[in-house]
Amino acid sequence: MKQAEASNWQTYGRLLKYVKPFWLAFSLAVVGNVIYAAASTGMAAAMEFVIQAIENPTPENRMLITGLIVGVFAFRGVGTFMSQYFIAYVGRHVVNALRKQLFDRLLTLPSRYFDNHASGRLVSKLTFNVEQVADATTNAVTIILREGLTIVGLLGFMVYTNWKLTLIFVALGPLIALVVSYASKRFRKISRRIQSSMGDVTHVSSESITGYRVVRTFGGEDYERKRFGKVADRTMRQGLKMASTQAIATPVVQVFVALALAALVWVMLAPEIRGGMTTGELVAFITAAATMAKPIRQVTSVHAKIQKGVAAAHDVFGTMDEEPEQDTGRYSPDRVRGAINFDNVSFRYQDTLDDVLHQISLEIPAGQSVALVGRSGSGKSTLVSLLPRFYEYQQGEIRLDDHPITDFSLTALRAQIALVTQNVVLFNDTIGANIAYGSLRERSRDEIVEAARKAHAMEFIERMPDGLDTMVGDNGVMLSGGQRQRLAIARALLKDAPVLILDEATSALDTESERYIQEALETVMKGRTTLVIAHRLSTIEQADRILVMESGRIVEDGNHQQLLDAGGAYAQLHQMQFSEG
Incomplete structure (x- = not known):
């Protein structure tokens, strides 16, 4: 006491x-x-x-x-x-x-x-x-x-x-x-x-407000009302005890x-x-x-x-007082070539949990496009999350141009990587500001327009009332899923980083948009190392190399035709999608 x-x-x-x-x-x-x-x-x-x-x-x-x-x-x-x-x-x-x-x-x-x-x-x-x-x-x-x-x-x-x-x-x-x-x-x-209890009030209310469409579509109003009522009542009771x-x-x-x-x-x-x-x-x-x-x-x-x-x-x-990200590296190159090596890398999210990745060894030459495929939970997204050091691996080493990524300062390392994810994050700002976000703020208007054009975003931007100066609303609520995805790709194009990570980047696009984006991505992937996570195998057939992951391990490695001829896990996945189509 x-x-x-x-x-x-x-x-x-x-x-x-x-x-x-x-x-x-x-x-x-x-x-x-x-x-x-x-x-x-x-x-x-x-x-x-x-x-x-x-x-x-x-x-x-x-x-x-x-x-x-x-x-x-x-x-x-x-x-x-x-x-x-x-x-x-x-x-x-x-x-x-x-x-x-x-x-x-x-x-x-x-x-x-x-x-x-x-x-x-x-x-x-x-x-x-x-x-x-x-x-x-x-x-x-x-x-x-x-x-x-x-x-x-x-x-x-x-x-x-x-x-x-x-x-x-x-x-x-x-x-x-x-x-x-x-x-x-x-x-x-x-x-x-x-x-x-006030934290609970903020948490429950923000979830209900953010997910209002799901709440209304699935008739969750009563459930959310009760959930919010419970935490609000708890806060009131504690306040009355204080009073x-x-x-x-x-x-x-x-x-x-x-x-x-x-x-x-x-x-x-x-x-x-x-x-x-x-x-x-x-x-x-x-x-x-x-x-x-x-x-x-x-x-x-x-x-x-x-x-x-x-x-x-x-x-x-x-x-x-929480420990910030470890940022002890001092190596800070202007631009890397983009050669990536995973050497016996294992990773788990918490010490109490099992490994999610098991002794991954992988060599990717600079400029190669590599697709990662496999069932949900096979470790694809986790593997690419280790490269920008969103998580620290427990065993092995990852090198970029033969330098351990821990030798890089976090700013320098992340400056070499452009990322497009399935869950696009847009800020309540203009379209132009969302493309030229963060360290890209100083880019010229012409560069922003060029990046948007390559991402096939200008065709819908030009129809907007204020063009690039149109406000997109909270997390881009004013835009369709495909439009939001194209803005995220334009952002990655504008960054022009030597390493590109595409995590289900074309998942929210309709067939026509996907065709345009595939062309844009093929252009932008030339000369840079690209890691592509894709669920639809049709989008990655042209990749230099395809890795099939299962339970945190790489079980197959080759190009599209080689893996089909092998008749293994990739051929089964391809057959399933082909028969579904």
Whole structure:
């Protein structure tokens, strides 16, 4: 338990390090809180003068009191503005820095991380969890500083006025601390559950929204309604538990403060304790004690915000501390020839699972087109995923131009590879921006048009209202499957990389489009090493070489005619597709 507490303090300490660059704004916020606390203490102390003015209402006293009241409130107003604005300034900058760092880390995490974490939950970290951290670094710090300093100021005034009475008032302090300690632990536990359930809410809603066509076609509305209702209800229940804990803790603290006040008044009436205090001093003392009730309540209730923030920070820092992709390579050539060697390569997705690839040895000369065929799950996509190092293999070595791919920097390695997959990813941007994406942004308009023309995409682009400047919608929702596929091929053509990976690249095309694309691909495949994964064997008959995969092994290797003549697995696959056709 003590270790967990230390961990929470370490986490909060790490969070507060983000405040350091904004020390000036933070200092101004502290000054504002000091002004506020001084004004609050001054209001209690002013009661002595108010009583004196009531007992002796001279014109001078009347002027003094009215000026004092306006002055104290104006002074406190300045303090309130400074504390709230400057701490909010610090808080928003901290959140902005955290959000950017978290997003930067997500961009460098290995594929395995995304395999194990739902995208909705990761989005929730960037949105909901980081906002919880904001509360811990803004509102919580404001309240602790402002109300904490007010308590110190009021206590100082009370000790100065009558230290014996002050001791009676603070005697119930340990009981208040116990209540706060219990509430804090409960807040922290519930906060973690709330973050988890908010991640579920984001995850379920994003799945339902993204897959709305499948939901409606297959009558999944009721199922999705129940699924969302379940996670929403769970979030609500956790929120109510948090609210009930806060609602119970606050009045309990107030009751203890009231007990302290009652004891104070009862004892105050004893002449030996009261001593030579005037009526004005007595009223000022009671006012200070009563005024302290609000800041004590605020300071105790702020624990909910801090615990939410600490729980969220644990989660955010947990992701930020994940190991990024290994990028220790320094080799960074401008352009490779494209010779690829797999030397006894084995791979498994997790240590607890069996190998997906078994001792693959394969030599592909530069410029050769190689097709990978086989049943689903035979390891084709996994094999090509190792080349750009989306996954790290456990055994063997992969070389590009006789250099181990681990010697390349990730940027340099991936610059040599163009990729077109079955699941085309398009961004909610223009057609031109989707073709010239990322490092291709600097390409000229003419180059983009030429790449689109080679991919037979210009024929539909020219019919669009704004041509290349037409927005494609979320993941290209405005385009057909074939159109989206042709944009992905245009993107690969524009990159002009020496190694090309086509993972079911023509699967979404109709027969006419496929014919055009086949011609374009034959042009682009000349002079570059191409790995083609294809389900339809008719699309890869012209490949220099065809590899047949089965259960993570290469079982046949040859060209189309050689494999047909061999009468093995490829011939069987070809016969099945031919008879289906």
